[in-house]
């Protein structure tokens with residue numbers, strides 16, 4: 654099973670469709686679930702939409718898909734609001750919840766119902782089931798499906814219209830390592846076709862190897878956007894020597910910045926271990942440790958979003974919705 658049976662775009666075909674979120678805000682009663690949020694998601698790339706539980710990811714995605722109305726601001730797909738899309742199923746496919754399948758109906762029948770409503774054939778249904786790797790299992794009742802199978806079925810539904818944009822809420826949830834690897838390759842293929850792929854997650858480590866770009870939110874507000882590389886920041890070399898002054902001088906002569914760390918270690922502004930090792934050798938300085946170091950993304954994520962899990966109840970940061978999460982339950986259609 655491969656992703657190669659997705660209908661390829663005609664060469665020089667439609668331009669990609671970016672997703673643009675501009676000053677998007679959603680309040681439930683007096684609680685601001687999404688607060689003046691702005692960011693963009695580019696075609697041909699996989700973007701991770703990240704934030705702790707309750708950060709406002711699903712609410713943002715639901716506004717983008719026209720399922721709830723923003724209190725303020727706009728969300729557009731290819732320059733248009735969802736409601737104004739001439740062919741919504743061909744423009745955007747989404748899988749927001751992996752659980753809402755009728756338990757007595759087979760996955761295939763579930764998909765056939767959606768397909769019929771969208772004007773797609775049963776043949777297309779079977780192609781999509783093949784594509785997501787559950788052609789046989791989809792004939793069984795959805796009530797017995799594992800989380801991973803539900804995720805794949807949701808993905809098949811989202812892909813029925815061969816959309817330009819794919820929006821997936823926590824798609825790695827419930828997948829085993831093999832499933833996550835499969836999903837990674839699958840999404841990479843879709844992005845390679847020029848599709849815009851937006852996936853949410855509350856764990857950066859879960860999507861770190863999958864995404865090109867990240868958008869981080871906390872408490873409904875924008876925190877950071879960038880490529881995974883930018884987020885990791887400049888790699889550094891850490892070197893330990895008993896002759897720090899001589900090594901520092903030699904490295905600075907080579908145009909590098911050097912910062913002294915505790916216990917005879919020095920942090921050097923390069924990812925080139927050989928350059929640092931050679932500089933030490935030329936300066937006649939013994940080296941007791943030499944290693945490249947990168948920012949730990951999971952640590953960074955926790956630092957950026959610390960104490961902002963609004964689903965933990967009052968006291969986590971004081972911005973918990975009144976009477977607990979989802980108390981107001983308003984605005985949803």
Ligand SMILES: Nc1ncnc2c1ncn2[C@@H]1O[C@H](COP(=O)(O)OP(=O)(O)OP(=O)(O)O)[C@@H](O)[C@H]1O
Nearest residue numbers: 681686706707708709710711712978979981982983
């Ligand atoms: N219809 C609603 N009525 C009231 N509060 C709501 C409603 N929908 C969401 N909320 C609240 O808004 C906040 C953001 O919820 P949302 O589901 O968007 O977060 P999330 O980032 O997707 O979290 P998770 O990772 O847990 O799914 C939460 O505190 C949630 O309880």
